[in-house]
Amino acid sequence: MPEATANGITIHYEDHGDPGDPPILLIMGFGAQLTLWPIELVEALVAKGFRVIRYDNRDVGLSQKFDGVKAPGMLKMVIMSKIGMTPSVPYTLADMADDGIGLMTALGIERAHIVGASMGGMIAQHVAARHADRALSLTSIFSTTGNPKLPAAKPEAIKALVKRPKSTEEDVLVAHGMHLSRTIGSPAYPADEERLRDRVRENVRRSFYPEGPTRHLSAIVADGDRRAMLKDVRLPTLVLHGEDDPLVPVEGGRDTAASIPGARLKTIPGWGHDLPLELVDEVADAIADHARGAMQDA
Structure with missing residues (x-):
């Protein structure tokens, strides 16, 4: 399995397409393995002439885990954030x-199109702000700015996301994962039951590590409001968001686009907080067209 030492830790990744094609780096979200980027989306981007790299973030999937490193309690972090203090967390976005x-450096990639989903969009925003010289463009998918005045997630979405399964038996974990997918997924594009079950089971067998998301969440909370950082981003930016996202409401995407100078916003009715097969072609077209435009304008 391909692994690289990146930023002092071990990162598991997959590299698809022609190494000579323009690279796209896909960054997945909270507690999510690289497999949450549908292989159909990866293949669609490769067919459009891009080299596509997807990888497991630290603390998830097959990448390095931070066993035994404790995150501060959520209540403590929220209180500290509200009074303007930055909590000490295991690592940051x-x-x-x-x-x-x-990872790009390890693979010999000087610059790439950066595409992030959910928490991965927040990470991608940091790449755009802090490493603009390594990025060709930014695409932020169903993500947000950390603006505390934005609408909150629906209670059932939060509950499904943070609730621990009742046991570690495989069937229990699969049922838990399917419930989460159904709760935050696209109301207009519900996943086929059998396909969803098979996909969740494959992910459970690939890796089950419930401690990682706790540290991911602490990184998100500690990051706070990114609007001041985003106003200085000068990369060509596309924001994609579902109009029916129950976890990160569409206002988060609108705020992201409003915070980045020149950013374009595309919203899709019926789209929730997932990447349904029915939208693969539309999402791939949007990413590819944006990347090509960024290269032409460079």
């Missing part, structure tokens, strides 16, 4: 952005 840049 900026650290995770450095992981992606380190």
Whole structure:
């Protein structure tokens, strides 16, 4: 299995397409393995003439775990954030952005189109702000700015995301994962039951590590409001968001686009917080067209 030492840790990755084609770095979100980027989307981007790299963030999937490193309690972090203090956390979203840049360096990639989903979009925003010289463009998918005044996630979405399964038996974990997918997924594009079950089971067998998301969440909370950082981003930016996202409401995407100078916003009715097969072609077209435009304008 391909692994690289990046930013001082071990990162598991997959590299698809012609190494000579323009690279796209896909950054996945909270507690999510690289497999949450549908292989159909990867293949569609490769067919459009791009080299596509997807990888497991630290603390998830097959990448390095931070066993035994404790995150502060959520209540403590929220209180500290509200009074303007930055809680001490195991690592930050900026650290995770450095992981992606380190992976690019390990693969000999000088610059790439950066595409992030959910928490991965937050990480991608840090790449755009802190490593602009390594990025060709930014695509932020169903992500947000950290603006505390934005609408919150629906209670059922939060509950499904943070609730621990009742046991570690495979069937229990699969049922838990399917419930999460159904709760935050696209109301207009529900996943086929059998395909969803098979996909969740494959992910459970690939890796089950519930401690990682706790540290991911602490990094998100500690990051706070990114709007001041985003106003200085000068990369060509595309924001994609579902109009029916129950986890990160569409206002998060609108705020992201409004915070980055010149950013373009594309919203899709019926799209939730997932990447359904029915939208693969539309999402791939949007990413590819944006990347080509960025290269032409460079």
